[in-house]
Amino acid sequence: MAQESRKYELVLLGATGYTGKLVAEWITTHLPDDLRWAVAGRNEKKLQDVVAELSKLRPDRKEPAIETCAHEPSSLDALAKSTTLLITTVGPFMYYGEPVLAACVENGTHYLDSTGEVPWIYDMISKYDALARKNKTIIIPECGLDSVPADIMAYVLARQVRKRYNAACERAVMTLYAFKSGISGGTSLTMLELFKKYSLSHLAKSMHPYSLSPVAADGVAGPPPSASLATSLVGLKTIPELGGIQTTGLMAAVDECIAHRSWGLYQTSPDEKQQYGPRFRFNEYARAPSFFVGLAQKVVLGSIAALLAIPVTRWIMEPIFRRVAPSPGQGPSRESMKKDFMHYRGVGYTQDGKKVLADLEVAHGGYVATAITLSAAAKVMLRGRLGETEAGRLGGGILTPATLGDEYVNTLDEFGMKIRVQE
Structure with missing residues (x-):
């Protein structure tokens, strides 16, 4: 399925967790109002509560859709197929991360996460980097405070x-x-x-x-x-x-x-x-x-x-x-x-x-820094000049935040993470 024809531009998986709620808030307040997006998780009532809180932040903005999703392959496959980019904050990733990442790689869905678990990333590179490159899927783990x-x-x-x-x-x-x-x-x-x-x-x-x-x-x-x-x-x-x-x-x-x-x-x-x-x-x-x-x-x-x-x-x-x-x-x-x-x-x-x-x-x-870094990366990947970045040149694979380049640096600055080089 072509990414342009998908139901959503962005799905946030894990929106009811501590970090996920913060990411949802920054998406609501900092990403374009016409963004087609959804919050996803296992508990519909908790997701409804999150959406209600988001509406208080921006009453004038259309609410995100709600997608209930079991943490099993067929549900995750359907979720990945529905969106251009998936952000997940569901950890520990060593236990819950691989099925989500695999669904994204197999369906050509770009991916961001908040893990800090290098041994898990080491294994994911071995298993999925080649397929992600073949499918032109950009996978960026550790896109939070780590690292x-x-x-x-x-x-x-x-x-x-x-x-x-x-x-x-x-x-x-x-x-x-x-x-x-x-x-x-x-x-x-x-x-x-x-x-x-x-x-x-x-x-x-x-x-x-x-x-x-x-x-x-x-x-x-x-x-x-x-x-x-x-x-x-x-x-x-x-x-x-x-x-x-x-x-x-x-x-x-x-x-x-x-x-x-x-x-x-x-x-x-x-x-x-x-x-x-x-x-x-x-x-x-x-x-x-x-x-x-x-x-x-x-x-x-x-x-x-x-x-x-x-x-x-x-x-x-x-x-x-x-x-x-x-x-x-x-x-x-x-x-x-x-x-x-x-x-x-x-x-x-x-x-x-x-x-x-x-x-x-x-x-x-x-x-909150993790919310900034994930939402800024999403903006670059969905509404920025992704093709001009190193991630765009590479085309796909298990990459890093830095491959989003100068546009990511500038977007982080816009969102509140200021980088200043001394003269």
């Missing part, structure tokens, strides 16, 4: 280094400079579920920084140097351009995989100006207010991962995780989110040390 800020920061820095110095970008480094944001129930349990589902060998293989890249990582740059020997000895970094001491970033391992897939995809471009550079490496950190805070964060995150990796200690910790985490579908209150914000800072380097600095800021926390 748009990192992926777009790496893209912008590489572009600006090339533009300013007519040179390849050898390295890009980003830090979460400052933030206030809450956590939802679904996200807080994802790490636990990853260790339960996947073997340690599969986690190690799939979480290698270049595991998702279609280009071999031969001769890439090493990790960034530290300006302080003392911090280096305990695994921290001192990078003056990023604001001092840098410690382990909570989502660094995830974001680095996606940024390096973007690098690999752009390296396949016949236009050298589109390429990041053959030695490109991206690293992500979190800024620490002091040496001891940075060390404590590194130790705590490392210890949690180590304990979850051991079946016995994971069995002991699981009830604790489930007791303290919000219930799935729940998250920060609207009142507590009013003062949320996120500020990232990045620097890109040429091989001879020339640099470009940039800041990415959003006056919201992580869940």
Whole structure:
């Protein structure tokens, strides 16, 4: 079925969940009024409640349609056939994602999601990338907080280094400079579920920084140097351009995989100006207010991962995780989110040390940021100049947010995620 003849331009699956409701709100307030779209899920009454709330946001706008859909192949196949683009926020994706993605690939339906589960993406690339390319279907996972800020920061820095110095970008480094944001129930349990589902060998293989890249990582740059020997000895970094001491970033391992897939995809471009550079490496950190805070964060995150990796200690910790985490579908209150914000800072380097600095800021926390990134991507794919982007050149496949290019950067800016390059 040709995409132009489909019933909807966009279907949002998972609209009754915490993240899904926020995405629905941003579609309502930021995408064109003549958009043909629907909210989808299993519970019609909950979907009706969501639509009623959306009507309060924009009483003058036509309500989205409602599509009830069981999470089984025939229902998902019919849903995918009905729309040009499907957005899903239904996770954990390692359990619920593949049937949705498969239905989209098989029916030529473009796809966006909010996952941060790299081992799952690793498997999906192996299973569906070739068919998505054949069917000219654009599949973009990790189009939420994981991993748009990192992926777009790496893209912008590489572009600006090339533009300013007519040179390849050898390295890009980003830090979460400052933030206030809450956590939802679904996200807080994802790490636990990853260790339960996947073997340690599969986690190690799939979480290698270049595991998702279609280009071999031969001769890439090493990790960034530290300006302080003392911090280096305990695994921290001192990078003056990023604001001092840098410690382990909570989502660094995830974001680095996606940024390096973007690098690999752009390296396949016949236009050298589109390429990041053959030695490109991206690293992500979190800024620490002091040496001891940075060390404590590194130790705590490392210890949690180590304990979850051991079946016995994971069995002991699981009830604790489930007791303290919000219930799935729940998250920060609207009142507590009013003062949320996120500020990232990045620097890109040429091989001879020339640099470009940039800041990415959003006056919201992580869940609204995900609503921004998904709705902005949808606008580019449905109403933008998609054919002029790298995603358009590639035509299909399991791609990344950065392949939506400069138009996506500009749309993010319009929607409230501001990226500023320092002169």
